[in-house]
Amino acid sequence: MRNNSVAIIGAGITGLTAAFRLQQRGIPVIVYEAGPRVGGVIQSVRQGGFLAECGPNSILETSPKIASLVADLGLEQRRLYSEPRAEKRYLVRGGKPVEMPGSLGGFLKTPLFSAGAKLRLFREPFVRRAAGEAEESVAEFVVRRLGQEFLDYAIDPLVAGVYAGDPARLSVKEAFPKLHALEQRYGSLILGQTLGARERKRRAEVSKQSAKKFSFDEGLQTLVDTLHQKLGNAVQLRSPVASIRSSPAGWRVIAGGEGARKVAEHSAVLFAGTAGKLAQLNILADGVPSLAPLAQIHHPPVASVVLGFRREDVAHPLDGFGMLIPRVEKCHTLGTLFSSTLFPGRAPAGHVTLTSYIGGARNPDLALKDPGTLAELARQDLRKLLGVSGEPAFQHSFVYREAIPQYNVGFGRTRELMARVEATAPGLFLAGHYRNGISLGDSLVAGHDAATRIAASLGVSSELARHIETPTLVEA
Numbered sequence: 380m381r382n383n384s385v386a387i388i389g390a391g392i393t394g395l396t397a398a399f400r401l402q403q404r405g406i407p408v409i410v411y412e413a414g415p416r417v418g419g420v421i422q423s424v425r426q427g428g429f430l431a432e433c434g435p436n437s438i439l440e441t442s443p444k445i446a447s448l449v450a451d452l453g454l455e456q457r458r459l460y461s462e463p464r465a466e467k468r469y470l471v472r473g474g475k476p477v478e479m480p481g482s483l484g485g486f487l488k489t490p491l492f493s494a495g496a497k498l499r500l501f502r503e504p505f506v507r508r509a510a511g512e513a514e515e516s517v518a519e520f521v522v523r524r525l526g527q528e529f530l531d532y533a534i535d536p537l538v539a540g541v542y543a544g545d546p547a548r549l550s551v552k553e554a555f556p557k558l559h560a561l562e563q564r565y566g567s568l569i570l571g572q573t574l575g576a577r578e579r580k581r582r583a584e585v586s587k588q589s590a591k592k593f594s595f596d597e598g599l600q601t602l603v604d605t606l607h608q609k610l611g612n613a614v615q616l617r618s619p620v621a622s623i624r625s626s627p628a629g630w631r632v633i634a635g636g637e638g639a640r641k642v643a644e645h646s647a648v649l650f651a652g653t654a655g656k657l658a659q660l661n662i663l664a665d666g667v668p669s670l671a672p673l674a675q676i677h678h679p680p681v682a683s684v685v686l687g688f689r690r691e692d693v694a695h696p697l698d699g700f701g702m703l704i705p706r707v708e709k710c711h712t713l714g715t716l717f718s719s720t721l722f723p724g725r726a727p728a729g730h731v732t733l734t735s736y737i738g739g740a741r742n743p744d745l746a747l748k749d750p751g752t753l754a755e756l757a758r759q760d761l762r763k764l765l766g767v768s769g770e771p772a773f774q775h776s777f778v779y780r781e782a783i784p785q786y787n788v789g790f791g792r793t794r795e796l797m798a799r800v801e802a803t804a805p806g807l808f809l810a811g812h813y814r815n816g817i818s819l820g821d822s823l824v825a826g827h828d829a830a831t832r833i834a835a836s837l838g839v840s841s842e843l844a845r846h847i848e849t850p851t852l853v854e855a
């Protein structure tokens with residue numbers, strides 16, 4: 380018999396958001412989390428007045444669904460928008476951080492690009508659209524439209540900052556769909572940016588460039604801890620799901636490790652874990668294509684190194700969001716966030732916090748070095764680029780062995796496979812950073828939208844009830 384309960388696999392932001400939104404509709408949920416804590420890659424560590432974000436640092440408010448979750452969780456008073464002076468961004472060129480231009484006048488004057496590269500930009504509207512359907516890499520696309528220097532000094536560092544990825548392997552259509560769509564729709568990125576901005580204004584949408592960034596007083600952990608609190612016993616930690624089987628009630632979920640096996644019947648299942656784990660999930664149902672190809676999705680490791688210094692030990696004004704470092708500059712780090720400029724409360728008085736990232740597709744082996752080496756590599760770059768001297772007053776590093784899924788050329792076929800699996804397995808839903816976009820905002824919206832789709836499949840109104848139901852645990 381169907382019991383209308385939903386199994387959510389994974390307690391990252393995608394799974395927690397979906398669970399909370401289902402619970403608000405009065406639908407019982409169980410969240411199965413393999414690890415001992417909620418949040419997935421979100422992890423904030425508070426120590427001696429410093430706050431280190433090991434994973435993501437901020438959310439871009441690109442959708443009203445994001446603000447509405449914060450409001451429904453009662454977290455509006457604890458939300459911190461980024462400081463206005465953190466709008467400035469730096470790119471490293473010639474061993475120095477150089478402010479990125481924010482206007483046409485600034486672009487014409489900036490030393491970041493040569494006169495030849497600037498001239499090349501004005502020719503961009505006359506470059507023809509790509510012919511054919513083949514997926515093009517970000518590097519091919521950028522060199523074709525904007526030239527090699529833009530790839531080296533603008534797009535390569537941006538790709539490192541967003542994906543920790545390699546522009547020669549990422550698919551422009553899958554990883555930067557808006558860029559690809561600008562070319563398809565307007566025939567030019569420059570024309571598309573201008574005309575697209577007018578259209579967005581008409582539709583009251585916010586672009587990623589102009590969206591507000593936020594976090595919370597105790598970091599992003601506040602968001603996932605509050606979701607956990609609201610969900611209470613519905614979250615089952617240390618419960619890896621290895622197998623799901625289609626059953627008369629819907630789906631039988633088999634979870635548990637180290638001897639504590641749990642079996643429960645659910646009407647629907649949402650997989651909100653990672654691509655690698657989805658590839659390994661044993662799905663026992665007739666006619667469902669194998670998800671084994673998802674094991675090919677590359678997740679290069681990334682290490683975050685958070686260092687606290689006395690203010691007087693840093694020569695740079697740290698008046699911005701941070702700096703990105705192009706590959707051609709041959710540094711150890713991909714970039715550094717000026718974390719204590721971005722949000723208040725990240726460092727005690729008279730101190731600053733800097734967060735550097737190492738590894739990614741550019742240099743995967745470096746991310747796996749021991750904590751002492753990671754801190755030393757980050758400090759070498761900080762000494763050279765920001766004039767940092769003295770010993771750190773705080774240091775914390777964390778390695779994500781499988782950090783960010785890379786939407787490399789060929790990912791389009793993987794996306795189609797996921798759609799086919801959902802179409803052939805009624806009641807099985809797939810959502811998260813391995814499918815719906817890699818940012819925190821994308822994941823949160825994916826969780827929200829998955830809850831709407833699941834509620835509709837169960838015949839429950841898509842309207843959110845504004846009260847929270849106590850979850851009913853369904854165990855067999």
Ligand SMILES: Cc1cc2nc3c(=O)[nH]c(=O)nc-3n(C[C@H](O)[C@H](O)[C@H](O)COP(=O)(O)OP(=O)(O)OC[C@H]3O[C@@H](n4cnc5c(N)ncnc54)[C@H](O)[C@@H]3O)c2cc1C
Pocket residue numbers: 388389390391392393394411412413414417418419420421433434435436437438439618619620621651652653656657681683779782783810811812813816817818819820822
């Ligand atoms: C170092 C780093 C920095 C980042 N910085 C930013 C940033 O500043 N801004 C931004 O917008 N985005 C950032 N991102 C990206 C963003 O954080 C992620 O895309 C997002 O948090 C993914 O959430 P998720 O819930 O989909 O997946 P995850 O956070 O990976 O959570 C998945 C969860 O599922 C669990 N799980 C997997 N398989 C199973 C199973 N079989 N059974 C039970 N549980 C399972 C895992 O243990 C995990 O807890 C960053 C990512 C990293 C790694």
